[in-house]
Amino acid sequence: MENILLLISTYSIYILLPLMIVEGPIVTIIASFLISSGVLPVSIILIYILALLGNILGDINYYAIGRFGREKFIKKYGKYIGLHEERVEYIENHYKNNLLKTFLFAKVTEAPIIPTLVAAGIARVDFKKFLGLSATVETFKVLIIVIIGYYFGRFYVIINSYFKNTVFAMGVTLIILILLFVAYKNLKRKDL
Numbered sequence: 001m002e003n004i005l006l007l008i009s010t011y012s013i014y015i016l017l018p019l020m021i022v023e024g025p026i027v028t029i030i031a032s033f034l035i036s037s038g039v040l041p042v043s044i045i046l047i048y049i050l051a052l053l054g055n056i057l058g059d060i061n062y063y064a065i066g067r068f069g070r071e072k073f074i075k076k077y078g079k080y081i082g083l084h085e086e087r088v089e090y091i092e093n094h095y096k097n098n099l100l101k102t103f104l105f106a107k108v109t110e111a112p113i114i115p116t117l118v119a120a121g122i123a124r125v126d127f128k129k130f131l132g133l134s135a136t137v138e139t140f141k142v143l144i145i146v147i148i149g150y151y152f153g154r155f156y157v158i159i160n161s162y163f164k165n166t167v168f169a170m171g172v173t174l175i176i177l178i179l180l181f182v183a184y185k186n187l188k189r190k191d192l
Contacts, residue, residue, distance in 0.1 A: 012031075012040060012042050013042075013046070013050065016031055016047070016050050016054075017050050017053065017054050018054075019054075020050055020051050020053075020054025020055065020058075021054045021055075021057045021058045021061070022058065024051055024054050024055040024058060024142075024145075025055075025145050027051075027054075028047065028051040028054075028142065028145045028146060028149060029145055029148060029149035029152070030149065031047045031050075031051075031149065032044065032047055032145070032146045032147075032148070032149025032150040032152075033149045033150070033152060035047060035150060036149070036150045036151070036152075044146065044150055047146060048142060048143065048146050051142045051145065051146060052135075052138055052139060052142045055134075055138045055141070055142060056131070056134050056135055056138055059117055059130075059134040059138070060131070060134070062114055062117035062118050062121070063117050063118070063120055063121040063125075063127070063130055064121060065118050065121060066117070066118035066119060066120060066121020066122040066123075067121035067122070067124060067127075068121070069121075070088075070121070070122050070124075074088060074122075088122060088123075091119050091122055091123045092122075092123040092124065094123070095119070095120060095123040095125050096123075099120075099125060099129065099133070100133070102116060103116065103120070103133050103134075103137070104137065107137045107138075107141060108141075
């Protein structure tokens with residue numbers, strides 16, 4: 001166990017950033033939780049910066065897949081998923097008219113985020129606008145996730161200590177009750 005903790009504490013930046021690019025929110029919550037528990041000896045600010053960078057880089061990756069894979073993907077696989085030229089034109093118009101709403105909805109709900117980011121690339125949304133939106137939304141979203149992970153970790157440590165004390169007290173009480181019951185039964189037998 002000590003070797004694993006040493007590995008995480010020594011190489012945490014190199015391990016966490018790639019994981020945050022792939023699955024930012026979950027890794028961010030876990031890392032924040034580990035910091036508050038004292039397992040991960042790095043700054044919470046570093047986790048925030050890594051998570052912010054990881055989420056933005058992840059968004060850029062999905063955008064790039066749509067942007068640079070557009071022609072090949074649509075020609076090769078578009079017919080299988082209903083993505084033909086008219087649909088692409090519709091997506092482009094939708095993003096021109098509703099970029100902010102679509103992006104915010106996807107980022108807040110998390111459900112359609114990957115298709116939304118790829119579609120933004122397919123629609124050839126201006127990269128500077130895309131990057132600005134991603135950075136703005138992620139700044140606040142990552143902050144909330146870090147706070148949740150960190151304070152949940154703190155509450156977990158507190159709750160866990162109370163839980164251990166409660167379980168110990170219940171165990172001692174149970175043993176005392178069993179001893180009293182056995183003593184009562186023995187005294188009752190002697191009276192007979």
